[in-house]
Amino acid sequence: MSTILACSNVTKSYGKNDVVHNLEMKLNENTIYGLLGRNGAGKTTLLNMITGGIFPNYGQIEIAGSLLKKGETPQDICYVREKNLFFGGAKVMEILQLASVFHKNWDWSFANKLLKTFNLNPNKKIRQLSRGMESLVGNIIGLSSRAPITIYDEPVLGLDVLMRERFYRVLVEDYAEHPRTILLSTHLIDEIAMVVEQVYIMDSGSILLQDEVETIRNRSHLLMGEKDSIDRFATGRQVIAKEAYGKGVLAALYGTLEEADKQQAHNLGISIEGLPLQKFFSYLIEGGQRIE
Numbered sequence: 001m002s003t004i005l006a007c008s009n010v011t012k013s014y015g016k017n018d019v020v021h022n023l024e025m026k027l028n029e030n031t032i033y034g035l036l037g038r039n040g041a042g043k044t045t046l047l048n049m050i051t052g053g054i055f056p057n058y059g060q061i062e063i064a065g066s067l068l069k070k071g072e073t074p075q076d077i078c079y080v081r082e083k084n085l086f087f088g089g090a091k092v093m094e095i096l097q098l099a100s101v102f103h104k105n106w107d108w109s110f111a112n113k114l115l116k117t118f119n120l121n122p123n124k125k126i127r128q129l130s131r132g133m134e135s136l137v138g139n140i141i142g143l144s145s146r147a148p149i150t151i152y153d154e155p156v157l158g159l160d161v162l163m164r165e166r167f168y169r170v171l172v173e174d175y176a177e178h179p180r181t182i183l184l185s186t187h188l189i190d191e192i193a194m195v196v197e198q199v200y201i202m203d204s205g206s207i208l209l210q211d212e213v214e215t216i217r218n219r220s221h222l223l224m225g226e227k228d229s230i231d232r233f234a235t236g237r238q239v240i241a242k243e244a245y246g247k248g249v250l251a252a253l254y255g256t257l258e259e260a261d262k263q264q265a266h267n268l269g270i271s272i273e274g275l276p277l278q279k280f281f282s283y284l285i286e287g288g289q290r291i292e
């Protein structure tokens, strides 16, 4: 599969602070990615660089084989921002009409269908919409653009559970018919775990881990046992976090465990459970470890 977006050594500083630091990222064509990180991790800053709003201090960004130049807005990207910049006095339909001009693959019949799916009145003014409804206008633009790269920054902010599920379902169904590259940036990990194929986990401006969701699921384990046993078992393995639990210790471990490993754990009186993605993420961020 070929690369459609590549960030090499990208750094963005404000004053003395590197908000994004030597960041490497490679997105393939026709894949759904999650960009995960807690508040302030640098996700929006990274997305603003990828979409041409701000320019890195160092490094380069390549989109569909061309280096992004300062001041350039990449044509192949549809960026659905966390905070929309829609004019409050404009009607929903006028915002869609404006967006359609910028995206050559725009599909009007799909856009009209989505207005119904999400119960949005196209004649309502933006300022009359709730926070969730405003998110939906952005999401309709992201979906209808059918852009080769669609980036959503916190796309379900303000949406109720029903609308969140509806959005993810439409996204996946449409992706199946019209494959493209989608990047979903969020801190709501468990919600997107069913949708994304690959994740980038970001913290303090750097990527801590990049892998397939399935691989992360298979490799993250929660061990429970006595401290000495856990320490013995952990030797030579990647423990990303450890905490006291009653008289024993809980340890989050990242790596493949073969049958022999599981037997060794059993012999040491250690129990092993899978680790939900959200919990794995919390441990990883707390530990601040980079996983190669």
Ligand SMILES: Nc1ncnc2c1ncn2[C@@H]1O[C@H](COP(=O)(O)OP(=O)(O)OP(=O)(O)O)[C@@H](O)[C@H]1O
Pocket (backbone or CB within 6 Å): 014, 019, 037, 038, 039, 040, 041, 042, 043, 044, 045, 046, 082, 187
């Ligand atoms: N223009 C700016 N000037 C100074 N600092 C900034 C600027 N923009 C962002 N930052 C800082 O950079 C850090 C990363 O912010 P960013 O918005 O990229 O994080 P984020 O991962 O998107 O967080 P959230 O999920 O809360 O939106 C924060 O500490 C923020 O205060």
